[in-house]
Amino acid sequence: MDNVPPDDTIICRCSDVTRAELRAWIAHGLTSMDELKRLTRITMGPCQGRTCRHLVMQELAAVTGQPLEELTPSSFRQPLKGITLGAVADWVAKEKQEKEV
Amino acid sequence: MKQQAEVVIIGGGVVGCSIAYHLAQNGMKDVVLLERSYHASGSTGRCGAGVRQQWGTELNCRLAQGSCRDFETLREDLDYIADIEFKQGGYLLVAYTPQQVEQFKLNVALQNSLGIASRFCTPREAQEIVPHLNIEPLMAATFYHRDGHANPFHVTQAYADAAKRLGVEINLYTTVTAILTAKGKVTGVRTDQGDIACRVVVNAAGGQAKLIADMAGVEIPTISERHQILVTEPVDAFQGPMVMSFHHNTYCQQTPHGSFIMGLGDPREPQGQEIRSSWQFLKDMSDKITAMLPPLRNLRIVRQWAGLYHMTPDKSPILGSAPELEGFEMALGFSGHGFMISPMVARLMAAHILTLTHPDLDILQRLTVERFTRGDLIIEPSVV
Numbered sequence: 001m002d003n004v005p006p007d008d009t010i011i012c013r014c015s016d017v018t019r020a021e022l023r024a025w026i027a028h029g030l031t032s033m034d035e036l037k038r039l040t041r042i043t044m045g046p047c048q049g050r051t052c053r054h055l056v057m058q059e060l061a062a063v064t065g066q067p068l069e070e071l072t073p074s075s076f077r078q079p080l081k082g083i084t085l086g087a088v089a090d091w092v093a094k095e096k097q098e099k100e101v
Numbered sequence: 102m103k104q105q106a107e108v109v110i111i112g113g114g115v116v117g118c119s120i121a122y123h124l125a126q127n128g129m130k131d132v133v134l135l136e137r138s139y140h141a142s143g144s145t146g147r148c149g150a151g152v153r154q155q156w157g158t159e160l161n162c163r164l165a166q167g168s169c170r171d172f173e174t175l176r177e178d179l180d181y182i183a184d185i186e187f188k189q190g191g192y193l194l195v196a197y198t199p200q201q202v203e204q205f206k207l208n209v210a211l212q213n214s215l216g217i218a219s220r221f222c223t224p225r226e227a228q229e230i231v232p233h234l235n236i237e238p239l240m241a242a243t244f245y246h247r248d249g250h251a252n253p254f255h256v257t258q259a260y261a262d263a264a265k266r267l268g269v270e271i272n273l274y275t276t277v278t279a280i281l282t283a284k285g286k287v288t289g290v291r292t293d294q295g296d297i298a299c300r301v302v303v304n305a306a307g308g309q310a311k312l313i314a315d316m317a318g319v320e321i322p323t324i325s326e327r328h329q330i331l332v333t334e335p336v337d338a339f340q341g342p343m344v345m346s347f348h349h350n351t352y353c354q355q356t357p358h359g360s361f362i363m364g365l366g367d368p369r370e371p372q373g374q375e376i377r378s379s380w381q382f383l384k385d386m387s388d389k390i391t392a393m394l395p396p397l398r399n400l401r402i403v404r405q406w407a408g409l410y411h412m413t414p415d416k417s418p419i420l421g422s423a424p425e426l427e428g429f430e431m432a433l434g435f436s437g438h439g440f441m442i443s444p445m446v447a448r449l450m451a452a453h454i455l456t457l458t459h460p461d462l463d464i465l466q467r468l469t470v471e472r473f474t475r476g477d478l479i480i481e482p483s484v485v
Contacts, residue, residue, distance in 0.1 A: 092388040
């Protein structure tokens with residue numbers, strides 16, 4: 001996003017999203033975790049949102065005045081922990097082999 | 102929320118928002134857009150984010166070509182506050198059977214005749230374009246360097262912001278419950294937030310468009326079907342083009358952000374509104390993509406999701422008026438490629454609704470729903 005004031009407080013360390021950028025998007029009219037996630041990539045990095053999800057929700061609650069417990073968290077998507085394409089492919093190959101035996 | 106408007110658009114995805122923008126841009130500012138959730142929460146935000154001009158029908162080629170021109174300057178034209186992450190790294194389409202090779206030759210000839218400078222490649226040439234491509238079983242490929250990627254969330258937001266500045270009223274978290282009609286004409290829209298009187302309704306509801314058409318009693322020959330995608334962690338850029346195979350029903354592209362987005366069309370997928378992810382997809386996708394692009398083995402999958410393709414019998418969209426209900430306009434049935442052609446679709450829909458002239462309006466006239474009763478199908482052979 002353009003014209004975001006400098007801020008060295010990083011909210012999402014996977015995607016380097018600062019608190020100032022997050023607040024700029026909230027000021028732009030985004031009211032939910034899901035919207036913020038899609039426009040800034042927060043919670044979508046390798047940590048799967050483990051680090052930032054709660055920080056983002058706290059920010060959203062603080063800025064918009066919505067109670068934290070009334071905010072809907074963004075979807076939790078599989079896989080719960082990063083896994084390589086190769087590891088899954090090897091699992092598929094092993095299953096095929098076992099079927100043949 | 103307004104209680105009256107000239108035009109009500111149903112759907113806050115890229116199609117609805119871009120139509121709203123072009124209507125307002127052409128002077129029609131009394132427009133209300135309704136979205137049951139948030140922008141791009143449906144098919145737009147779940148799509149593969151590709152922008153391709155290498156199509157197999159004249160109409161799709163022209164829609165994609167005009168749209169790509171729009172994407173090239175969209176951020177400046179819409180005066181948007183963020184990057185739309187537009188990238189032109191090309192599309193490499195790969196063929197594995199003699200029939201696919203023949204189809205590709207036809208496609209390239211068609212594309213070239215329309216000014217899309219795609220080219221036919223040998224497997225060796227394909228490997229020069231994507232060095233890590235496994236060309237073992239490959240017979241041929243086609244490449245166009247101006248195809249690419251754009252971020253669907255930002256493109257939608259860009260159109261929505263610009264439409265709003267021109268006076269369009271956008272109501273998120275507002276669900277349509279009925280289309281109001283009298284004597285064969287649209288008279289309004291009922292929502293969970295109240296009624297809006299209007300003479301024109303635009304159905305741009307993506308995967309839910311059939312449900313909206315049903316509310317209006319308008320028949321459309323479409324079905325919704327789940328398609329799934331996964332994305333990896335971001336890494337340094339090493340794959341310029343989208344690699345797409347109609348044989349494996351897969352596509353895979355590295356985004357400007359560094360992540361790889363990949364999807365797979367499963368012919369066993371039943372029709373319906375299911376949008377949960379499956380383990381089967383994770384397995385099929387990993388199996389196929391590591392065979393096709395072996396170095397991707399080392400990338401970590403961080404997320405998978407699913408969305409709906411809204412399919413027509415010929416896999417081309419349905420645009421324009423419903424014959425049985427005056428004032429009911431349609432931009433739906435995009436069959437998995439709505440995002441990439443939305444800029445042009447919006448221009449044509451706005452021209453059609455406002456009865457303006459447009460040099461490409463023949464495209465819309467040939468994509469009306471009447472083509473199915475006439476038997477005049479526009480069969481798109483190149484869909485994943």
